[in-house]
Structures are given as structure tokens and as C-alpha cells.
Amino acid sequence: MKKISPSNIILILLLGAGFLYYLYIKGLIFAxxxxxxxxxxxxxxxxxxxxxxxxxxxxxxxxxxxxxxxxxxxxxxxxxxxxxxxxxxxxxxxxxxxxxxxxxxxxxxxxxxxxxxxxxxxxxxxxxxxxxxxxx
Incomplete structure (x- = not known):
């Protein structure tokens, strides 16, 4: 099984955080x-x-x-x-x-x-x- 590199994990986390922020500013979550x-x-x-x-x-x-x-x-x-x-x-x-x-x-x-x-x-x-x- 192929391991995920730390840089890819960081990238995935940043993309996820960015997506959550987008949902927040559009009032789609925590509203x-x-x-x-x-x-x-x-x-x-x-x-x-x-x-x-x-x-x-x-x-x-x-x-x-x-x-x-x-x-x-x-x-x-x-x-x-x-x-x-x-x-x-x-x-x-x-x-x-x-x-x-x-x-x-x-x-x-x-x-x-x-x-x-x-x-x-x-x-x-x-x-x-x-x-x-x-x-x-």
C-alpha cells in the first residue's frame, strides 16, 4: 500500500479548511x-x-x-x-x-x-x- 506524504496531508487539510471557510462565509454552515x-x-x-x-x-x-x-x-x-x-x-x-x-x-x-x-x-x-x- 502506498503511503501519503506529509505534504499531501497538509494540502488535503488546507483544501478542507478552505472549503469549510467558503461554506461559512456563504452562510451554509453554522448559521x-x-x-x-x-x-x-x-x-x-x-x-x-x-x-x-x-x-x-x-x-x-x-x-x-x-x-x-x-x-x-x-x-x-x-x-x-x-x-x-x-x-x-x-x-x-x-x-x-x-x-x-x-x-x-x-x-x-x-x-x-x-x-x-x-x-x-x-x-x-x-x-x-x-x-x-x-x-x-
Whole structure:
């Protein structure tokens, strides 16, 4: 039987750690929130609009460039800790960004404070790819 060299073991461990890190930053492991496909998020909004805050954590420049999901509230990720009092803990928070990475960070933060949080997978890019409504 062929032995595995120490350098190959290290390579396998690094690849495994990298893969776990990728899953973590995408909110696929160790997450206290739900990830929703854009169509599922849209359906949830249609059913429970009055019980949901739609939170956009992008910058105002990104909103000007890419538009926004109708009815969303803009609180850029870097301002979220200082504006947490603007969010109602009795409502569900549906979070998005451009591609889904910053919204995972926001979702982790909000869920750690006791909010019921949903992250829109793929952000507004995923939303647009499903031809869901966007306003400028």
C-alpha cells in the first residue's frame, strides 16, 4: 500500500479548511438564519409583507447603480450596529446585498441579537436573475 506524504496531508487539510471557510462565509454552515432563494423570498414577501422588514445592506452608491427591491430599507452593513434601533424585533428581517456575502454577515449579526432573519441567496444579482421586481 502506498503511503501519503506529509505534504499531501497538509494540502488535503488546507483544501478542507478552505472549503469549510467558503461554506461559512456563504452562510451554509453554522448559521442561525435561513437562506432563501430569491423566488422563495418574493413569495414570503407577498404573503407576509406587513410582518417583514426588507433590509438592504449595500451602499447608497450601489443602490443608485443597481436599483433596489421595492419596499426595502437601506442600512449599509458598516452602519448596521449604530442603527439597530430602527429595526423591529417583532418583525422578520429579510436581508440582501449585491451578491449575498455582506448579507450573510448582517444576518449573523442580527440573529445573534435575537432577530428572526432570512438571507436572500445571491443578493440583488440573484433577485434580478429571476426577473423579480426592481426599482431605480
Amino acid at each position: 442561525n438564519f435561513d437562506n432563501l432563494d430569491p423566488k422563495d423570498a418574493y413569495t414570503l414577501l407577498q404573503k407576509e409583507r406587513d410582518r417583514i422588514i426588507l433590509l438592504d445592506v449595500r451602499t447608497s452608491e450601489e443602490v443608485k447603480t443597481d436599483g433596489k427591491i421595492p419596499g426595502s430599507v437601506l442600512i449599509p452593513l458598516d452602519q448596521l450596529p449604530n442603527k439597530i434601533d430602527k429595526l423591529d424585533k417583532n418583525k422578520k428581517i429579510l436581508v440582501y446585498c449585491r451578491s449575498g456575502t455582506r448579507s450573510v454577515s448582517a444576518s449573523r449579526f442580527l440573529s445573534s441579537l435575537g432577530f428572526k432573519v432570512y438571507n436572500i441567496k445571491g443578493g440583488i444579482n440573484g433577485w434580478k436573475s429571476e426577473n423579480l421586481p426592481v426599482e431605480k
